Amino acid sequence: MxxxxxxxxxxxxxxxxxxxxxxxxxxxxxxxxxxxxxxxxxxxxxxxxxxxxxxxxxxxxxxxxxxxxxxxxxxxxxNAPGGNANAVCELTFLGLLMSSRKIVDSIEWTKSLEKDVVETVEKGKSQFVGPELKGKTLGVIGLGNVGHLVANLGVKLGMEVIGYDPYISVKNALKLSWDVQYTNDINELYTKSDYITLHIPYNNETKNYINKDNI
Missing domain, CATH: 3.40.50.720 (NAD(P)-binding Rossmann-like Domain)
Known part of the structure; x- marks a missing residue:
């Protein structure tokens, strides 16, 4: 036993x-x-x-x-790569939407309202509009089990998507949308992206991958 x-x-x-x-x-x-x-x-x-x-x-x-x-x-x-890939992909866009559309700030502001709620909301709601994701450029670093799903969903939401992964497998490359712009130059991704999302393992090579010098 x-x-x-x-x-x-x-x-x-x-x-x-x-x-x-x-x-x-x-x-x-x-x-x-x-x-x-x-x-x-x-x-x-x-x-x-x-x-x-x-x-x-x-x-x-x-x-x-x-x-x-x-x-x-x-x-x-x-390990179990890909087991929760779809869930992570969905949560990635949840994070993008919450930050871009100022969801948390608007919730906290709404909680603070005590009187004349309707009038106050009409006057103040514009401060929480935030930019739409459609038409913005999404940089995806790492196009593995999660990254390729994120890139493809970004395309479906009307975003311009730039993907970077020097170790991409043939299997995941074939799953990428034709509309994903693949680059071998990480600096191009940094320069052109409005949003950047990382889907790479954390190790000595990737530690501090995003820092004040490259963004």
Whole structure:
């Protein structure tokens, strides 16, 4: 029987895969198990037991897992790229709309109204109009499982889209809309974009990818 430690909640359908006759589940955050299923917890400082065989991350990135040390100790690391790609794409545009159309500011302003609400709203609502996304230029850095969805949705919303990804796969390149302008020059994206969104793993190479010097 294999002992599995769950460091996060997982879907009920996934739990059904851990048959009781083969797996023992614990919610204790320990490495003295055969396998770990996790999401956001940073385990770089965790000491791994010799029993540990595999670590599975419920998500795409593995920056919170010491992959190199795991390789040295013979521990297999799994991830799930693309599993929540559509959800992340939708939330990306939620963020774009909320910031561009000043949604949060307008909600807070509305909460502060106490009297003559209708008249006050009519006089003050114009300060929260904000620019529409249609016709604006969206720069997408990283055209992987999430990035190519963001780029394509930007096109559907009437945006000019510039994509940059020096490591783009053939699979994702074929999924890109013909209307996405691909560039090999990151500075072109910085210069032309009204909005920039990043869909790349966080590591030493990408740390501080956006900074005061390039924007």
């Amino acid at each position: 294999y002992k599995i430690a769950l460091f996060c909640e997982i879907p009920e359908d996934t739990m059904k895969l851990f048959h009781e006759d083969k797996y023992q589940i614990t919610y204790e955050e320990t490495s003295d198990v055969d396998g770990i299923v996790m999401r956001s917890k940073d385990i770089h400082d965790m000491k791994f037991s010799k029993r540990l065989k595999a670590i599975a991350r419920s998500g795409a990135g593995v920056n919170n897992i010491p992959v190199e040390r795991c390789s040295e100790e013979g521990i297999v690391v799994f």
